[in-house]
Amino acid sequence: MTDATLTTAPPAKAATPTRSALADIWRQFRSHKGGVVGLIVFTFIVLAVFVGPYIHRVAPNAINIRDKNQWPSWAHPFGTDNLGKDMLAQVLAGGRISLAVGITAMLLALFLGTLVGVVSGYIRRLDGPLMRVTDLFLALPLLPLLLVILMLFRDTLRAAFGPETGIFILIVFVIGITSWMHTARIVRGDVLAVKSQEFILAAKASGMREYRIILRHILPNVLSSIMVSATLGIASAIITESALSFLGLGFPSDFPTWGRLLFDGANFLQLTPSRVLWPGLAISLTVLSVNYMGDAIRDALDPRALKH
Numbered sequence: 001m002t003d004a005t006l007t008t009a010p011p012a013k014a015a016t017p018t019r020s021a022l023a024d025i026w027r028q029f030r031s032h033k034g035g036v037v038g039l040i041v042f043t044f045i046v047l048a049v050f051v052g053p054y055i056h057r058v059a060p061n062a063i064n065i066r067d068k069n070q071w072p073s074w075a076h077p078f079g080t081d082n083l084g085k086d087m088l089a090q091v092l093a094g095g096r097i098s099l100a101v102g103i104t105a106m107l108l109a110l111f112l113g114t115l116v117g118v119v120s121g122y123i124r125r126l127d128g129p130l131m132r133v134t135d136l137f138l139a140l141p142l143l144p145l146l147l148v149i150l151m152l153f154r155d156t157l158r159a160a161f162g163p164e165t166g167i168f169i170l171i172v173f174v175i176g177i178t179s180w181m182h183t184a185r186i187v188r189g190d191v192l193a194v195k196s197q198e199f200i201l202a203a204k205a206s207g208m209r210e211y212r213i214i215l216r217h218i219l220p221n222v223l224s225s226i227m228v229s230a231t232l233g234i235a236s237a238i239i240t241e242s243a244l245s246f247l248g249l250g251f252p253s254d255f256p257t258w259g260r261l262l263f264d265g266a267n268f269l270q271l272t273p274s275r276v277l278w279p280g281l282a283i284s285l286t287v288l289s290v291n292y293m294g295d296a297i298r299d300a301l302d303p304r305a306l307k308h
Helices: 021-030 033-055 087-122 124-139 142-161 163-177 181-195 198-205 210-221 223-246 258-268 274-300
Strands: none
Touching (some): 021 033, 033 087, 033 274, 087 181, 087 210, 087 223, 124 181, 142 163, 163 223, 181 223, 223 258, 223 274
């Protein structure tokens, strides 16, 4: 009887799926139903305002007096205004401008808020002065301040950059420099919490330069708060721009935004109420979707919410 040579196979590795931080964040985001709905609605609005003009090929400023003050129809799905302009084309064109203002102003406010928050939280001797400046901006009445700045510099920027570009730069700048304070406070609090961690002390003991510590260790650990502030900043900037345009201090009437369409249609509310319905609905849906996305991102980036 011959002995059979028995070969032992290597133990099989447990089939554990590889998980990444992005996969965990996306899984948590998907569990937030409001955030998913907000993402779908916001994506639809962005696609509509940027792709819609290639489908609905009507110039937003094309005047046709014979079709003025019409209710929604197949030819004009959102109706027309008092000059016969197509409201759907104007809402789509105004959406591009409103979203551009919101995103650009948000980026400016986010940069200022993050810079002030990181410097204030990391450098102790600058904490007091920077926070007092933040408190000063928080104490200012923002709406009167916005109106004063617009009235002082509107004509100068119009003459320098043109009526549309000048007003765009002015509104973005005004909204950005009056919206960074809450981001600065949130980022400062996170930096103070992260600064006392052991890996920061180890980085300092190893001789790493301060700016590298901030870029490699501080900023990645406060990124969740920055991203939440970014989503909420878009909504705040869109509302502020709409309020300024509704007061007649924003873009000119031939350069429509959602707020400007509301302002122009307020006098025709009883004749054609759809003129204020569609831009108002666009503002509401955009702000709500962005707010829900912000809540979902905040929950997804919360380390306590990650299930192991």
